[in-house]
Amino acid sequence: xxxxxxxxxxxxxxxxxxxxxxxxxxxxxxxxxxxxxxxxxxxxxxxxxxxxxxxxxxxxxxxxxxxxxxxxxxxxxxxxxxxxxxxxxxxxxxxxxxxxxxxxxxxxxx
Amino acid sequence: xxxxxxxxxxxxxxxxxxxxxxxxxxxxxxxxxxxxxxxxxxxxxxxxxxxxxxxxxxxxxxxxxxxxxxxxxxxxxxxxxxxxxxxxxxxxxxxxxxxxxxxxxxxxxxxxxxxxxxxxxxxxxxxxxxxxxxxxxxxxxxxxxxxxxxxxxxxxxxxxxxxxxxxxxxxxxxxxxxxxxxxxxxxxxxxxxxxxxxxxxxxxxxxxxxxxxxxxxxxxxxxxxxxxxxxxxxxxxxxxxxxxxxxxxxxxxxxxxxxxxxxxxxxxxxxxxxxxxxxxxxxxxxxxxxxxxxxxxxxxxxxxxxxxxxxxxxxxxxxxxxxxxxxxxxxxxxxxxxxxxxxxxxxxxxxxxxxxxxxxxxxxxxxxxxxxxxxxxxxxxxxxxxxxxxxxxxxxxxxxxxxxxxxxxxxxxxxxxxxxxxxxxxxxxxxxxxxxxxxxxxxxxxxxxxxxxxxxxxxxxxxxxxxxxxxxxxxxxxxxxxxxxxxxxxxxxxxxxxxxxxxxxxxxxxxxxxxxxxxxxxxxxxxxxxxxxxxxxxxxxxxxxxxxxxxxxxxxxxxxxxxxxxxxxxxxxxxxxxxxxxxxxxxxxxxxxxxxxxxxxxxxxxxxxxxxxxxxxxxxxxxxxxxxxxxxxxxxxxxxxxxxxxxxxxxxxxxxxxxxxxxxxxxxxxxxxxxxxxxxxxxxxxxxxxxxxxxxxxxxxxxxxxxxxxxxxxxxxxxxxxxxxxxxxxxxxxxxxxxxxxxxxxxxxxxxxxxxxxxxxxxxxxxxxxxxxxxxxxxxxxxxxxxxxxxxxxxxxxxxxxxxxxxxxxxxxxxxxxxxxxxxxxxxxxxxxxxxxxxxxxxxxxxxxxxxxxxxxxxxxxxxxxxxxxxxxxxxxxxxxxxxxxxx
Numbered sequence: 002x003x004x005x006x007x008x009x010x011x012x013x014x015x016x017x018x019x020x021x022x023x024x025x026x027x028x029x030x031x032x033x034x035x036x037x038x039x040x041x042x043x044x045x046x047x048x049x050x051x052x053x054x055x056x057x058x059x060x061x062x063x064x065x066x067x068x069x070x071x072x073x074x075x076x077x078x079x080x081x082x083x084x085x086x087x088x089x090x091x092x093x094x095x096x097x098x099x100x101x102x103x104x105x106x107x108x109x110x111x
Numbered sequence: 112x113x114x115x116x117x118x119x120x121x122x123x124x125x126x127x128x129x130x131x132x133x134x135x136x137x138x139x140x141x142x143x144x145x146x147x148x149x150x151x152x153x154x155x156x157x158x159x160x161x162x163x164x165x166x167x168x169x170x171x172x173x174x175x176x177x178x179x180x181x182x183x184x185x186x187x188x189x190x191x192x193x194x195x196x197x198x199x200x201x202x203x204x205x206x207x208x209x210x211x212x213x214x215x216x217x218x219x220x221x222x223x224x225x226x227x228x229x230x231x232x233x234x235x236x237x238x239x240x241x242x243x244x245x246x247x248x249x250x251x252x253x254x255x256x257x258x259x260x261x262x263x264x265x266x267x268x269x270x271x272x273x274x275x276x277x278x279x280x281x282x283x284x285x286x287x288x289x290x291x292x293x294x295x296x297x298x299x300x301x302x303x304x305x306x307x308x309x310x311x312x313x314x315x316x317x318x319x320x321x322x323x324x325x326x327x328x329x330x331x332x333x334x335x336x337x338x339x340x341x342x343x344x345x346x347x348x349x350x351x352x353x354x355x356x357x358x359x360x361x362x363x364x365x366x367x368x369x370x371x372x373x374x375x376x377x378x379x380x381x382x383x384x385x386x387x388x389x390x391x392x393x394x395x396x397x398x399x400x401x402x403x404x405x406x407x408x409x410x411x412x413x414x415x416x417x418x419x420x421x422x423x424x425x426x427x428x429x430x431x432x433x434x435x436x437x438x439x440x441x442x443x444x445x446x447x448x449x450x451x452x453x454x455x456x457x458x459x460x461x462x463x464x465x466x467x468x469x470x471x472x473x474x475x476x477x478x479x480x481x482x483x484x485x486x487x488x489x490x491x492x493x494x495x496x497x498x499x500x501x502x503x504x505x506x507x508x509x510x511x512x513x514x515x516x517x518x519x520x521x522x523x524x525x526x527x528x529x530x531x532x533x534x535x536x537x538x539x540x541x542x543x544x545x546x547x548x549x550x551x552x553x554x555x556x557x558x559x560x561x562x563x564x565x566x567x568x569x570x571x572x573x574x575x576x577x578x579x580x581x582x583x584x585x586x587x588x589x590x591x592x593x594x595x596x597x598x599x600x601x602x603x604x605x606x607x608x609x610x611x612x613x614x615x616x617x618x619x620x621x622x623x624x625x626x627x628x629x630x631x632x633x634x635x636x637x638x639x640x641x642x643x644x645x646x647x648x649x650x651x652x653x654x655x656x657x658x659x660x661x662x663x664x665x666x667x668x669x670x671x672x673x674x675x676x677x678x679x680x681x682x683x684x685x686x687x688x689x690x691x692x693x694x695x696x697x698x699x700x701x702x703x704x705x706x707x708x709x710x711x712x713x714x715x716x717x718x719x720x721x722x723x724x725x726x727x728x729x730x731x732x733x734x735x736x737x738x739x740x741x742x743x744x745x746x747x748x749x750x751x752x753x754x755x756x757x758x759x760x761x762x763x764x765x766x767x768x769x770x771x772x773x774x775x776x777x778x779x780x781x782x783x784x785x786x787x788x789x790x791x792x793x794x795x796x797x798x799x800x801x802x803x804x805x806x807x808x809x810x811x812x813x814x815x816x817x818x819x820x821x822x823x824x825x826x827x828x829x830x831x832x833x834x835x836x837x838x839x840x841x842x843x844x845x846x847x848x849x850x851x852x853x854x855x856x857x858x859x860x861x862x863x864x865x866x867x868x869x870x871x872x873x874x875x876x877x878x879x880x881x882x883x884x885x886x887x888x889x890x891x892x893x894x895x896x897x898x899x900x901x902x903x904x905x906x907x908x909x910x911x912x913x914x915x916x917x918x919x920x921x922x923x924x925x926x927x928x929x930x931x932x933x934x935x936x937x938x939x940x941x942x943x944x945x946x947x948x949x950x951x952x953x954x955x956x957x958x959x960x961x962x963x964x965x966x967x968x969x970x971x972x973x974x975x976x977x978x979x980x981x982x983x984x985x986x987x988x989x990x991x992x993x994x995x996x997x998x999x
Binding site: 050 | 146
């Protein structure tokens with residue numbers, strides 16, 4: 002695949018994961034692919050950050066996990082957004098848009 | 112909250128399951144990636160290698176996840192703790208009061224629990240303590256009396272249930288030949304005693320069965336204390352001889368210092384001699400118990416009931432074989448632990464319940480304080496909620512604060528406990544069996560920790576839930592000053608609960624105080640003031656009955672000549688409230704009972720003529736013992752009024768004859784004196800053992816003189832303080848014989864006080880708890896009334912501005928307090944009415960529902976509560992209307 006490695010802004014990883022999970026439940030590898038897909042390959046999330054984030058979200062109750070068979074019949078751990086996860090997604094989207102607006106204004110003002 | 116708790120639980124306790132799940136998740140991810148690579152055309156091994164590279168190493172990822180999971184918890188917790196510490200530090204007054212209250216509550220509980228733990232809960236400190244039983248002779252009147260040695264020997268031979276039985280009885284020896292002669296406490300034990308308890312000697316061996324017989328060579332085991340004191344803990348002590356009552360005993364072993372046996376009539380001793388060597392004829396008399404008791408270890412697999420049935424059969428067999436001594440007698444078995452602590456159990460449980468109430472009051476008090484405080488913090492919570500903190504977060508934050516307070520309280524409480532426990536045991540050490548085993552051990556520390564956590568949650572939860580449920584919008588609008596009626600009600604309810612609990616404790620303490628007051632007013636039948644008692648040991652060189660009697664007469668003359676001693680008498684046999692000695696008897700002219708069990712029993716006091724004046728016992732008829740009642744004159748006996756009433760009814764007992772079978776003496780009744788309280792001021796009915804008689808000590812038959820000489824006491828009435836006398840008395844004794852040793856010196860007042868030891872122990876503790884409860888509930892009601900008045904400052908200002916009189920404001924605020932106090936007292940009285948019944952056994956001469964005690968403590972509580980309310984009420988009445996209104 003080999004997209005270029007862009008350092009994620011702190012906090013954006015959560016947003017991306019939540020966004021990735023908002024359509025359907027996914028397993029870890031699936032989340033990684035979905036993020037690559039929705040960012041047109043711009044972000045390649047390392048599993049070293051992805052798994053801890055998924056587990057943290059599970060701790061916080063934003064996602065719940067469930068074991069089931071993957072597309073090619075392997076057992077895999079699927080993560081699903083909970084209602085509080087959806088709420089969190091809304092909050093993060095709003096924050097992000099705010100941030101983008103502020104940053105754009107700041108950049109263009111000069 | 113629940114989810115987090117589950118997750119915490121998972122992380123902490125099901126570590127391996129979490130690990131397995133993580134491992135499986137990563138392995139399946141590798142497999143998925145590998146499959147993808149293979150679909151891209153890579154060979155399997157290369158595909159897997161790439162997949163692993165892409166994942167960045169399974170162990171690495173695992174480590175990251177683990178760190179995160181742990182970090183999340185620790186970090187949030189640490190944040191909560193830091194925040195809590197900051198908040199608490201900002202209100203030092205609240206923190207100090209809360210921690211102090213909790214320290215007292217938790218400390219009192221920990222202290223009492225450590226006593227309960229040491230005395231009731233911990234198993235006895237022997238190997239397999241559950242297999243140990245105490246054995247007694249059962250007579251028709253007494254379930255648990257001492258065991259005659261011949262019977263004991265038959266039990267040993269014929270029982271089928273015990274792997275071993277052991278007998279013991281206390282004794283004393285003069286230890287000479289090693290510095291100053293001294294009196295050492297001793298215990299005669301059977302050879303089986305230490306092996307049965309599985310006590311290993313520090314040095315040497317225990318006694319051998321061969322040595323446990325008449326005629327065997329004298330051997331002795333000594334305590335580790337004596338070994339250190341006299342032999343410098345040298346191994347050479349073994350085989351050396353110890354001179355006890357002028358006989359050389361060979362030392363064969365040393366008993367460890369931590370050996371304790373708390374069975375009935377056992378004294379912690381410096382020397383242990385084989386009981387079987389004692390050839391005293393009375394000791395060998397099947398009819399006489401001689402203070403010997405027995406303990407047994409059940410064979411493996413034998414149940415208590417089986418052993419009981421076995422011993423019952425054995426008892427019947429002995430009754431058939433020795434009808435005179437054993438007819439109608441039986442054998443009683445009691446688990447040793449029950450035998451040791453049975454009596455104290457109910458009192459300790461009542462005290463434990465009482466101290467639990469104290470903790471509850473402490474909880475309610477702190478809950479109330481933090482509720483009042485959370486009222487002031489409503490604004491803070493509302494802001495935090497508005498900033499996105501969810502309710503669980505706020506609750507957890509508040510609970511963290513309460514837990515911190517509780518833990519601080521528990522830490523301080525441990526100090527309170529160890530101090531209080533030591534104080535309690537020091538004040539009244541003898542009231543408790545196993546007192547030496549009381550300590551702050553692991554179980555006590557767990558108890559304290561558990562109490563702290565429970566308390567933290569208990570007093571933290573109510574305010575936390577209240578605070579988190581508050582209506583955001585309303586609160587912010589009110590500017591944080593608002594106080595909803597609901598919170599008012601909660602605080603008031605708390606105060607009512609506190610007052611009710613305090614009343615229950617006060618009622619209990621009040622009943623105890625009344626009981627003791629009644630007891631102190633009881634006439635013991637003698638005058639204990641200014642009376643000194645002590646015992647003297649006789650050197651065994653004074654052995655012939657003639658010489659012993661001569662020495663007694665000499666002692667009598669010398670003691671009565673000591674300056675400061677008004678009058679003194681020797682006293683052997685029974686001693687009021689201290690020593691018990693009884694004799695079977697029958698009255699001449701009435702049919703002689705055919706069995707020992709059919710004989711009536713009387714306490715007997717072997718005394719000299721002055722005894723009556725020392726003790727100031729009233730003479731009712733006839734005469735007391737006179738100097739002429741010596742070994743050459745006819746045998747005389749003086750009986751007490753109870754003896755006269757029970758056995759002679761309306762007849763005149765003077766001139767009648769009493770036959771004392773064991774002594775082989777028939778004595779003429781020459782007088783009747785008043786009854787004394789042998790069993791302590793609280794002497795209840797002592798069935799079958801209330802009659803008392805006085806025998807002239809010099810008329811004791813020759814055969815019993817050596818036995819009596821082993822323990823002869825003195826009672827002396829002194830002009831000044833009895834405790835100023837021992838020096839001059841000791842000199843007087845020295846003039847009679849330089850080897851006379853004086854020991855167990857006590858005042859009669861002290862002995863009387865000791866007889867109430869257990870009750871005083873309960874009263875002191877219950878009283879302490881009640882005072883704690885009183886103080887705490889007053890702090891509680893003060894806090895609430897102050898808070899209420901504070902909140903109404905504005906209103907009061909308006910009232911005053913409109914011309915209300917200040918005393919009316921005062922009355923209004925006091926009225927609020929009085930209302931709470933009265934409701935609390937009313938509820939408390941009802942609850943106490945139900946609960947004090949449980950302590951009926953601890954009371955004396957008052958009913959558990961004694962109206963005077965109840966009314967007294969209720970009045971006291973209301974008064975103190977009103978006094979506590981007076982301060983905020985006066986402050987409210989002094990409000991300056993202008994200032995109060997401008998404050999808005």
